[in-house]
Amino acid sequence: MKDITRETFELFTRYVVPNYNRNPIVMTKGKGVHLWDSEGRKYLDLFSGWAVSGLGHCHPRVVKALKKQARTLQHVPNVYYSLPQGRLAQLISEKSFGGQCFFCNSGAEANEAAIKLARLYHSSQDRYKIITMHNSFHGRTIATITATAQPKYQKGFAPLLEGFTYVPFNDLDAARQAVDKETCAIMIEPIQGEGGINIVTREYLQGLRRLCDERKLLLILDEVQCGMGRTGKYFAYQHYDISPDIMTLAKSLGGGTAIGAMVARPEVAKCLVPGTHASTFGGNPLACAASIAVFETIDKEGLLENAVRMGNYSLERLRSLQERFPQQIKEVRGVGLMIGIELQKEGSQLVRMCLDRRLILNCTHEKVIRFMPPLGVSQSHLDKGIAILEEVLGELDGGATLRK
Numbered sequence: 511m512k513d514i515t516r517e518t519f520e521l522f523t524r525y526v527v528p529n530y531n532r533n534p535i536v537m538t539k540g541k542g543v544h545l546w547d548s549e550g551r552k553y554l555d556l557f558s559g560w561a562v563s564g565l566g567h568c569h570p571r572v573v574k575a576l577k578k579q580a581r582t583l584q585h586v587p588n589v590y591y592s593l594p595q596g597r598l599a600q601l602i603s604e605k606s607f608g609g610q611c612f613f614c615n616s617g618a619e620a621n622e623a624a625i626k627l628a629r630l631y632h633s634s635q636d637r638y639k640i641i642t643m644h645n646s647f648h649g650r651t652i653a654t655i656t657a658t659a660q661p662k663y664q665k666g667f668a669p670l671l672e673g674f675t676y677v678p679f680n681d682l683d684a685a686r687q688a689v690d691k692e693t694c695a696i697m698i699e700p701i702q703g704e705g706g707i708n709i710v711t712r713e714y715l716q717g718l719r720r721l722c723d724e725r726k727l728l729l730i731l732d733e734v735q736c737g738m739g740r741t742g743k744y745f746a747y748q749h750y751d752i753s754p755d756i757m758t759l760a761k762s763l764g765g766g767t768a769i770g771a772m773v774a775r776p777e778v779a780k781c782l783v784p785g786t787h788a789s790t791f792g793g794n795p796l797a798c799a800a801s802i803a804v805f806e807t808i809d810k811e812g813l814l815e816n817a818v819r820m821g822n823y824s825l826e827r828l829r830s831l832q833e834r835f836p837q838q839i840k841e842v843r844g845v846g847l848m849i850g851i852e853l854q855k856e857g858s859q860l861v862r863m864c865l866d867r868r869l870i871l872n873c874t875h876e877k878v879i880r881f882m883p884p885l886g887v888s889q890s891h892l893d894k895g896i897a898i899l900e901e902v903l904g905e906l907d908g909g910a911t912l913r914k
């Protein structure tokens with residue numbers, strides 16, 4: 511073990527809160543679809559750090575934008591204007607539904623802002639309840655773990671926030687029945703990420719839109735994970751011919767820098783008058799410059815088209831793995847490059863075996879392998895990753911056969 515590896519482990523043991531399950535690997539460098547560790551080993555990253563590295567690691571356009579902005583102006587409080595924030599808001603608005611943006615630093619903060627705005631918008635009518643979906647994930651603050659309808663994230667943090675109602679995903683009747691006179695909004699991920707890559711049906715999302723219109727509720731779409739080109743369109747809702755009242759973004763919005771955004775229809779956004787909400791770092795020039803470079807890169811490099819092409823290719827290859835290994839794979843589902851491989855059994859062993867072969871994937875919801883390569887991934891990198899997956903599945907399948 512090299513000194514830097516040992517030193518890093520020692521520092522973490524002594525000084526870093528132990529709230530993560532970490533692999534015993536110190537990452538030191540990233541470029542494109544690859545990461546390197548402190549021992550010099552090279553990894554193929556087909557997970558992109560929960561979709562944060564949507565452009566791959568250290569994309570040259572993002573690096574260039576960051577360097578230029580770092581030399582000019584890094585932080586300015588929100589009592590002044592700065593052009594990068596305005597330009598980024600314009601890009602998000604024009605690529606989506608013409609909303610106005612509030613900037614923050616993470617997905618949870620973006621959702622927190624959306625929850626506050628929904629309540630504020632309806633406060634004169636005392637409407638405050640928000641309907642969210644089973645197996646959703648909206649973040650780790652008290653409000654957003656309450657919005658997250660999964661008890662495992664809430665355990666030990668009682669009392670939670672009042673005013674959230676949980677309904678099954680893709681069940682329109684249940685949502686309709688859950689609305690009462692105090693409901694102010696419905697909040698949903700068009701594709702659930704942490705919940706296991708669950709995709710809304712067209713009828714359902716359009717039905718929710720109609721329900722919101724009928725009952726004067728706000729439709730909040732959490733696109734923190736599925737947004738920014740991951741599904742082959744800028745935003746996942748754009749596959750469904752509807753638009754939200756509020757949308758939240760983070761993860762790959764900053765190309766690796768920390769940024770979150772809440773976007774709201776102007777008529778709704780205008781409730782957030784001075785004094786109602788704020789973020790010290792929100793919309794800082796550095797993060798905004800990086801994020802502008804993300805939009806430019808997606809457009810200039812045709813990454814939406816690539817996500818569709820490589821997504822279809824991946825689905826086809828992974829479905830043929832499912833045919834070969836039905837004892838291991840139950841279902842392959844996804845849109846663009848947001849793909850879940852649902853296993854027949856718990857998936858942490860498979861992820862570990864892939865990591866031993868220097869392939870980075872992730873398992874969520876116990877059995878769902880998340881396959882989310884960078885949007886610019888090439889066919890040859892996919893082939894390499896899928897070949898490793900095939901080898902691991904073969905080994906697990908052999909073990910399953912032997913154990914019978």
Ligand SMILES: Cc1ncc(COP(=O)(O)O)c(C=O)c1O
Pocket residue numbers: 560615616617618619621647648649650699703704732733734735736760761
């Ligand atoms: C859909 C969704 N919303 C919100 C969040 C929270 O984002 P953050 O960890 O940046 O607070 C996540 C994180 O995984 C997410 O997937």
